[in-house]
Amino acid sequence: MTKALSLRAIVLAAASLALSSCYAATPAPSTASTLPKLVVVLVVDGLPNEQVQRYRDQFGQGGLRRMLDQGASFSNAHQAHGVTVTAIGHSAVLTGAYPYVHGIIGNNWIDPITKKSVYCTEDTNYTYIGEETKPADGTSPAKLKVNTLGDELRYATGSKSKVITVSGKDRGAILLAGKTGTAYMYMEKTGNFASSTYYMKQHPEWATKYLATKPQDRYYGKSWSALLPEAAYAGDAPEELNAPKAGGHNRLPYSYYSESGEIDAGYYASLRVGPYLDQLTLDFARAAVEGENLGRNPAGVPDLLGVSLSAHDYVNHAFGPESKLSHDHLQRVDRMLAEFFTYLDKRVGMDNVLVVLTADHGFPNTPEFSQTQHFDAQRLDGDKLMAALDKHLEAKFGVAKLVQAWSLPNIHLDYALADQNKLKREDVENVAAQYLLAQNGIVDAFTRTQFESGAVQGTHINTLMRRAWNRQSSGDLMVITKPYWYFGTGTSGTSHGSPYAYDTNVPLMIMGKRWIKPGAYGQYAEVVDIAPTLANLLHLRPPAGSEGRVLTETLR
Numbered sequence: 001m002t003k004a005l006s007l008r009a010i011v012l013a014a015a016s017l018a019l020s021s022c023y024a025a026t027p028a029p030s031t032a033s034t035l036p037k038l039v040v041v042l043v044v045d046g047l048p049n050e051q052v053q054r055y056r057d058q059f060g061q062g063g064l065r066r067m068l069d070q071g072a073s074f075s076n077a078h079q080a081h082g083v084t085v086t087a088i089g090h091s092a093v094l095t096g097a098y099p100y101v102h103g104i105i106g107n108n109w110i111d112p113i114t115k116k117s118v119y120c121t122e123d124t125n126y127t128y129i130g131e132e133t134k135p136a137d138g139t140s141p142a143k144l145k146v147n148t149l150g151d152e153l154r155y156a157t158g159s160k161s162k163v164i165t166v167s168g169k170d171r172g173a174i175l176l177a178g179k180t181g182t183a184y185m186y187m188e189k190t191g192n193f194a195s196s197t198y199y200m201k202q203h204p205e206w207a208t209k210y211l212a213t214k215p216q217d218r219y220y221g222k223s224w225s226a227l228l229p230e231a232a233y234a235g236d237a238p239e240e241l242n243a244p245k246a247g248g249h250n251r252l253p254y255s256y257y258s259e260s261g262e263i264d265a266g267y268y269a270s271l272r273v274g275p276y277l278d279q280l281t282l283d284f285a286r287a288a289v290e291g292e293n294l295g296r297n298p299a300g301v302p303d304l305l306g307v308s309l310s311a312h313d314y315v316n317h318a319f320g321p322e323s324k325l326s327h328d329h330l331q332r333v334d335r336m337l338a339e340f341f342t343y344l345d346k347r348v349g350m351d352n353v354l355v356v357l358t359a360d361h362g363f364p365n366t367p368e369f370s371q372t373q374h375f376d377a378q379r380l381d382g383d384k385l386m387a388a389l390d391k392h393l394e395a396k397f398g399v400a401k402l403v404q405a406w407s408l409p410n411i412h413l414d415y416a417l418a419d420q421n422k423l424k425r426e427d428v429e430n431v432a433a434q435y436l437l438a439q440n441g442i443v444d445a446f447t448r449t450q451f452e453s454g455a456v457q458g459t460h461i462n463t464l465m466r467r468a469w470n471r472q473s474s475g476d477l478m479v480i481t482k483p484y485w486y487f488g489t490g491t492s493g494t495s496h497g498s499p500y501a502y503d504t505n506v507p508l509m510i511m512g513k514r515w516i517k518p519g520a521y522g523q524y525a526e527v528v529d530i531a532p533t534l535a536n537l538l539h540l541r542p543p544a545g546s547e548g549r550v551l552t553e554t555l556r
Contacts, residue, residue, distance in 0.1 A: 035538060036512060037352040038295030040344070041306045041530075043093060044333060045086060045172060046313030046496070048362030049075065049505045051321055051330055058232060058331060062338030067357055070518050071511030072554035079361055079506055080526040082464035082480070082499035083409060087120040089360025089506075089527070090175040090308065094148040096531030096546030098467035103145035105470050107171065110412050112473060115405045118143075121174045126198040131187050133196075138170030140198035141179055146545035148178030149531045149538075150304045155180075156540050162303045164288045166193060168277045168310025172360075176306035184284065186277065186310070191216030191268035193284045206291025216271065216280055220263050223253040224274045226324070227331050237322040241368045242492055250492075252325060273318055274325075275332040277311040282340050295348035302538060308360075309333060320366035320494050354512035354537065358527055362503045366494040370484045377484035380441040382408045392435045397423055403432075408487045409497070410475030425449070425476075432477055441485045448476040464499040516554050525551060 052064065053075070059065040067073065079089050081098050083106060091097070091104040099105045104120050111118045121138030128139065150163035163181030167173035173183035182200070184193045184207070192211050195203060203211070226233070242250040254274055258266035271277045285307045288294065294303040312329055319325045344353055364370070370377035389411075390403040399421045404414040411432070418428050429447035436445040446465060450456050451474075456466045461480070469478060481487065486495045496503045508525055510516050515537050528548035535542045536550045 034514065035300055036302050036354040036515070037297065038289075038344070038348050038354070039302055039304045039534060039538070040353060040355045041093065041176065041304065042337070042355065042357040043090060043167075043172065043176070043306070043308040044312055044357065044359050044507075045169070045308060045310045046316045046361060046363055047330070047359035047507060048321055048502060049077065049359075049507045050362070050502070051326070052507045055327060055330055058228060059334045060338050062341055063334040064337060064357075065334070066338065066341060067355065067509040067511050068520075070513065071355070071509045072516050072519055072521055072551070074508040074521045074523065074525040074551075076522055077358070077506060077508030077525040077527065078501075078504040079359075080464060080467065080504065080528065082461065082466075082468035082478075083497055084361035084499070084503040085497050086169065086313065086360050087171045087175060088468070090172055091144060092527045093358060093360075094150060094176055094178065094306070094531050094534075095144070095146050095543050096149075096528045096548040097146050097543065098528065098545075098547060100467055100470050101146060101545040101547070103143060103470055103473060104175065105410070105468065105473050106407060109407050109410060109473055110405045110475065112412070115412060117405075117407060121171050123198065126196045128187065128194045128196050129200070129203055131190060131192065131194045138174055138185070139196040141174050141177065144175060144178070147543050148176070148181070149534050149540070149543055150176075150181045150306070151178040152535065152540045152543055153302065153304055153538060156538075157301050160297060160301045162292050162294060162297075163306070164292055164294065164304070165306035165308070166281055166285050166288060167306075167308035168272065168281055169308065172308030172310055173306070176308060181304070181306075184288070186272075186281070188269045188272070189265040191271065191280075193280075204291060206287060210284065210287040210291070215283060216268060217263050219256050219271060219276045220267055221255075221257055222276075223255045224276070224328075225253040226328055227335070228328070233324045233327055236324040236327050237320065237366075237369045237372075239324065241366065241372075242319050242323060250319065252328060254325065272311060273314045274311060275329060275336070277314075278309040278333060278336055281307060281309055282336055285340070286343055289344070289347060295344075295352060313360075316363045317495060318493050320369055321363045322365050322369050351514060354515060354534075355510070356530055356534070357507060357509045357511075358530065359506035361496050362501075362505055363496050364484060364486065364494055364498070364500075364502045366492070367484065368492075375484045376482065378441060379488040379490065380481060380485055381489050382406070382487040385436075385439060385442075386411065388439075389432060389435055393428065393432060396431050397421070397428065399423065402428060406475070409479045409481075411477040411479070413476040415476070429476060436477070436479055441481055442479055443482045444480040446478045451478075461499045464504070468499075510551070510554055515556055517556055519554075521553060523553060 123140035126139040127133040165173045165177040166184045168186045170185040173185045177183040367377040393402040405412045433445040532542045
């Protein structure tokens with residue numbers, strides 16, 4: 001009996017030792033003290049990843065290079081929907097959702113009931129605080145149909161966490177802030193940053209004091225000059241490819257003034273093109289960090305700061321991503337971010353900060369530049385195309401004005417008119433689609449019937465277009481231009497909005513040494529992966545419409 005007990009004791013002791021070793025090898029679960037104190041989400045409006053890769057050797061040490069070297073950087077990350085514009089891209093970042101769910105299908109779209117154009121963040125129930133407000137100005141997230149990561153954070157902490165966003169565009173701030181955050185946006189007429197009465201009745205004291213210093217006035221009469229030696233820009237497109245803007249502003253140095261000779265609305269609007277708008281945005285973000293004491297809550301109560309830098313989009317629209325101005329502007333963004341990270345390190349400590357950087361969309365080259373590369377590239381006049389489509393439908397069915405409204409790539413047909421004339425809706429759709437497919441510059445067209453029946457399948461681009469189509473708000477037809485073509489007029493500049501890689505491939509970087517494994521990642525990733533990844537790190541449930549994946553390969 002004694003020997004049996006001894007043997008049993010040995011076996012139990014061995015099992016206990018093995019079990020304790022097993023548990024010892026398992027990492028301890030993270031606690032509130034291991035959560036970041038501050039999450040910073042940076043969106044550089046209109047930044048194709050191609051520019052980050054092309055100019056990376058010229059970056060300084062503390063900004064984009066710091067994120068590339070110390071963070072996880074994805075080279076194959078995409079805004080994975082077919083209509084790549086600012087509002088949709090910003091909505092994707094912290095909802096983790098696609099347009100067919102979150103409801104933001106463009107910067108503007110056609111209201112399905114009134115058939116009038118609506119703006120993505122307009123809401124006449126609210127006004128800007130202390131600023132003129134027009135009916136179509138962006139004042140609330142009412143049209144965003146789902147919540148954001150910031151909303152989940154506020155819910156989980158009983159609203160103890162603060163969510164503050166700032167942008168040069170109202171949609172850039174509002175769609176990052178979600179339903180319960182607070183958004184501040186640049187006012188073109190005054191150069192102030194203002195919130196709206198959706199968020200509060202009046203600005204907090206810190207914001208009022210900051211705005212009283214009028215920091216936007218310090219750039220009047222100043223110029224934006226090249227940051228790097230001239231040889232650094234040798235590979236950029238010739239400046240003569242850019243048609244001169246008013247006042248000859250198509251090259252560096254680029255001056256900031258007004259026609260009146262006074263600091264006025266014309267001057268404040270001019271600040272959008274170039275580095276000073278982004279500098280003002282980051283300066284206001286610093287004021288918000290201090291005024292709201294961001295990153296200084298008790299353990300387990302992180303804050304979230306969203307910053308959308310809008311000026312790169314304006315520069316690329318005007319001059320193209322191949323231009324010297326775009327090249328130099330990105331270098332200046334890099335240096336501004338370096339200064340901002342240095343500030344955060346002193347204020348909060350970068351060991352306590354998790355930083356994400358991405359973009360809302362990429363950019364194609366200007367048609368003029370693409371043509372020098374032997375690409376078939378053009379601007380396509382959408383209004384003329386729609387007028388011709390309407391005439392074709394009238395000739396086919398004997399009914400005028402079957403094309404009711406459009407906000408391309410969405411086209412709305414007058415179904416009621418078709419019904420009155422005993423026309424089958426599907427027949428009208430198909431005739432319209434076949435006509436569009438025959439037009440130069442159009443590569444594909446989809447109908448409502450195809451979307452609703454699930455017929456839009458198969459290719460990657462079809463998937464992107466299906467995600468971009470919202471049953472309640474989108475058109476009865478959606479069209480895709482040929483590669484390097486886009487809807488627009490004029491003789492200079494470029495635009496975005498397509499499902500092609502130059503518009504979808506954007507930077508996606510995550511930095512935070514306590515949570516993220518640094519490295520260059522070649523895996524396919526999407527911007528909608530940001531929200532579930534942050535939710536995982538912050539111990540939150542993902543936002544309601546989130547369909548992205550947790551980027552587990554980057555996590556420590």
